[in-house]
Amino acid sequence: MNPYRNDFPILSTKTNGNDLVYFDNAATTQKPVSVIEAINKYYQEQNANPYRGLYGLSVESTNAYEEARQTVADFIGAKSSKEIIFTGNATGSLNLIANTYGRMALKEGDQVVAAISEHHSNILPWQQVTKEKGAVLSYLYLNASGHITEEEIEQKITGNTKIVAVAQVSNVLGTINPVESIIKKAHEVGAVVVLDCAQSIPHYQVNVQELDADFIVFSGHKMLGPMGIGVLYGKENLLNEMPPFLTGGEMIEYVSEQEATFAPLPNKFEAGTPNVGGAVGLKAAINYIQKVGYDNIKKIEDELTDYALTKMKEVPHITIYGETDITKERCGVISFNVDDVHPHDTASILDADGIAIRAGHHCAQPLMHYMKVAATCRASFYFYNTKEEIDIFINSLKKVRRWLGYGD
Numbered sequence: 007m008n009p010y011r012n013d014f015p016i017l018s019t020k021t022n023g024n025d026l027v028y029f030d031n032a033a034t035t036q037k038p039v040s041v042i043e044a045i046n047k048y049y050q051e052q053n054a055n056p057y058r059g060l061y062g063l064s065v066e067s068t069n070a071y072e073e074a075r076q077t078v079a080d081f082i083g084a085k086s087s088k089e090i091i092f093t094g095n096a097t098g099s100l101n102l103i104a105n106t107y108g109r110m111a112l113k114e115g116d117q118v119v120a121a122i123s124e125h126h127s128n129i130l131p132w133q134q135v136t137k138e139k140g141a142v143l144s145y146l147y148l149n150a151s152g153h154i155t156e157e158e159i160e161q162k163i164t165g166n167t168k169i170v171a172v173a174q175v176s177n178v179l180g181t182i183n184p185v186e187s188i189i190k191k192a193h194e195v196g197a198v199v200v201l202d203c204a205q206s207i208p209h210y211q212v213n214v215q216e217l218d219a220d221f222i223v224f225s226g227h228k229m230l231g232p233m234g235i236g237v238l239y240g241k242e243n244l245l246n247e248m249p250p251f252l253t254g255g256e257m258i259e260y261v262s263e264q265e266a267t268f269a270p271l272p273n274k275f276e277a278g279t280p281n282v283g284g285a286v287g288l289k290a291a292i293n294y295i296q297k298v299g300y301d302n303i304k305k306i307e308d309e310l311t312d313y314a315l316t317k318m319k320e321v322p323h324i325t326i327y328g329e330t331d332i333t334k335e336r337c338g339v340i341s342f343n344v345d346d347v348h349p350h351d352t353a354s355i356l357d358a359d360g361i362a363i364r365a366g367h368h369c370a371q372p373l374m375h376y377m378k379v380a381a382t383c384r385a386s387f388y389f390y391n392t393k394e395e396i397d398i399f400i401n402s403l404k405k406v407r408r409w410l411g412y413g414d
């Protein structure tokens with residue numbers, strides 16, 4: 007029995023009369039009781055608008071928020087909590103970087119390099135800013151097994167490259183990208199690196215100083231935390247050089263009729279009342295992940311993924327996209343299709359058996375075009391999933407074609 011499941015109340019609920027099998031962890035993860043209780047406690051005992059009030063409760067709220075910021079800073083090995091900006095989600099963080107650093111650094115003819123497997127959140131902000139500046143957005147393409155090769159990195163990151171924006175783990179293929187090589191090459195040519203850690207940090211330790219990443223982004227809700235809280239880490243010197251993004255309350259130093267000066271980091275980038283309850287929930291999520299331990303998380307997930315890949319390969323008429331060997335830089339996100347069946351039909355048939363998977367383009371249409379598919383099904387695991395759940399998933403998969411009238 008998986009020792010963590012009891013901490014997640016939703017995992018013992020039923021859907022369509024069946025025990026829930028939750029395999030959509032790349033979209034969002036479920037929440038342990040400790041996270042739900044931390045948020046409750048904040049709203050029951052500490053809620054007030056932080057920074058503004060001179061009364062005790064407001065100070066408590068400010069302290070709770072700043073403690074959460076310090077927890078995040080320690081968690082990713084940042085030099086200072088000033089380098090941690092709370093946003094709404096990874097998307098908010100990426101838009102902030104493109105609209106501030108991107109606008110400031112790019113000029114005509116410069117190049118932004120992304121991977122073709124990026125989530126739309128790491129493509130659209132760069133499309134907009136490169137168009138505005140007359141810069142070029144170009145892509146690192148994947149080899150047949152879904153990996154970015156060293157040759158591709160050497161060729162595409164050039165003297166014109168000013169920004170490299172890549173995900174550490176693909177949300178479609180589960181591929182772990184060679185970010186160490188990408189960062190090394192980017193820094194050799196003087197470019198800054200934006201790492202999208204939305205799919206990596208729930209599963210792997212990310213240390214910004216060891217990686218020497220210039221910016222990283224992630225979402226709380228994909229790592230056991232609540233929705234509505236995200237993180238932007240940036241090196242202090244870069245954040246200091248950047249203009250603010252959203253403007254308004256909390257981010258100012260002094261405002262006159264026509265002019266304003268801005269607050270120091272991190273407040274310069276946090277206009278308006280922040281999501282203190284979300285930050286408190288994220289801190290509890292980090293504590294939970296650290297209690298389970300990344301080594302343990304990886305061990306459980308690798309075993310589950312290997313088991314699922316092996317069993318899926320035994321089912322006829324299934325195509326798995328990308329790397330199918332767990333030892334080769336991939337994690338527990340599996341994109342697949344059942345021959346002749348639209349992914350939405352597969353997802354609906356699985357849903358009838360209580361299994362939640364994702365079907366569609368996964369906010370990665372350029373990758374879908376590159377792979378020449380319209381859509382895929384995606385099963386994604388977390389450390390609270392079990393082999394028994396994978397058996398239920400495999401049995402349901404075996405039924406899909408029969409339900410739709412195919413002989414086998």
Ligand code: PMP
Nearest residue numbers: 095096097125127173177204225
């Ligand atoms: N990047 C990646 C790799 C993702 O998988 C996602 C979410 N699917 C995002 C960015 C965006 O995350 P959010 O919707 O929480 O902003």
